Amino acid sequence: MSKPYLHGHHASVLKSHTWRTVENSCPHLIPYLSSPSLQILDVGCGPGTITVDLASRVPQGLVYGIDPSADVIAKARKHAEEKGVTNVRFEVGDVFDWERLDGVEQGSFDVVHAHQVLQHLQDPRGALVEMKKLAKAEGGIVAVRDADYAAMTWYPGDIPGLQTWQRLYIAVARSIKCDPNIGRRLHAVALEAGFPRSDIDASCGVWTFSTPDELAWWCGLWAERVVQSNFKKSAIESGLATEEDLQAVAQSWRELEKREDGWFAVPNGQVICHVRS
Template sequence: MPNKPSYVHGHHSSVLRSHSWRTVENSCPHLLPHLRLDAKILDVGCGPGTITCDLAQRVPQGSVIGVDMSADVLKGAVKLAKEQGLKNVSFTTDNIYDLQYLDGSFDIVHVHQVLQHIDDPVRGMRELRRVTKAGGLVACRDVDYSATLWYPDIPSMKEWCDLYQDVAKSTGGDPNIGRRLHAVAREAGFQRDQIDASVATWCFSTQDELDFWCNMWADRTLNSDFKVKAKQGGFATDEDLERFAQSWRSFAKEEDGWCTLIHGQLICRV
């Protein structure tokens, strides 16, 4: 049996709140120039399907399949597609290590914030490459948590970031994989001249943006699977987590608050 990747966050409503915010423009802009109207796309680790449905709208003569390990989270994706009246998108459960599709099935295989959560990203990348057609593209994007920046500089926020990295690493993931995606792709069989590497950011600075991002993370710190793993691993106590959640809530009220997350991006040509 193939290994089943471990997901540090789980699918609490606070987690899905951030996932449902994601679109093609804010989460995979590197893919926009490569979208053909008739492209056949696989979206791996699609979660609630907002990026998947956005992609489907952009390839009206093509098709998009979204896959995720969680059947429950896919119920929301199916509902979203129905609400948007999309006929060229479908969803099914699947495992990045052992995708159910034949070699060379898709023009584009897309993966967003997934490789950071698996213990063998090279194996995952090889599988993405396998199901991509010759001449097709594998598009990846992942964060580098250690490069997260804040203003003003609040020590407890740096403590939280260190805690997050410890918890993520304890599940076998690499929360800083964004900086080495190109190295993963090379080990998976891509030549360096087949890889276009770039960087992009999420930046939260307006009051609405800070309210969304900071209060979402306060909720995730106290209610998602992250809390369970932090406590079980001995990385934090209830008191620690409450303190970090309060730091997030306080940061949301900073008049000049600014938070930026840096992401590595790849377009890999098969």
């Protein structure tokens, strides 16, 4: 069974997940969404905003979202209902245990997608092997995208608590045997999972937060996350930070938020792996 998800699904975490759309979170996938009848599996779908957006782009197809968290699956179902999107199905499920899911069959999906999921798994190669099995044997694709925490950068660079945040985040993720910098090596993980190099397209997409509204949103959610989500619990329990350290980090996020010249960039590695028999 998989380890619990590092961030948990606190409101401050869901604030960033529910902002996500196909356009801002899987631009690498858009060229592959031209047929309206695609069958898509969204692994680790979280609250389902990307999943529902995918479904609205394939009105004659079906998008299936799975996530091990029952709470977040309930939120995803509610979101689909509110949007009036009916060609989407959400089930509690784990990528390593897909056999027990009704309607999830080997070789049955045109697209098997995961956004910001591999960084949270102890066995990302194994996850890609399972995702590859689920894609159609001829012409299916596996699409993944993950941030790279070590490559995140910002201005002004001299807010000391933000460097502490970056080091701390990376250390906490590594303490639970996950790779917070997996974004830069998704293509290498795909190679290890058995995709030939010629069938892997690797690229990078960047989220940038620089207007006052963008900074208020991004910095505000991290200021909350570091003192309220599961991340806080993991940081303290692993002995990597104290409550005071985390309060200082939250304060630094608030400082960046107020800066008229503030700027923050999140590079995301993204790969499309083509399945050919």
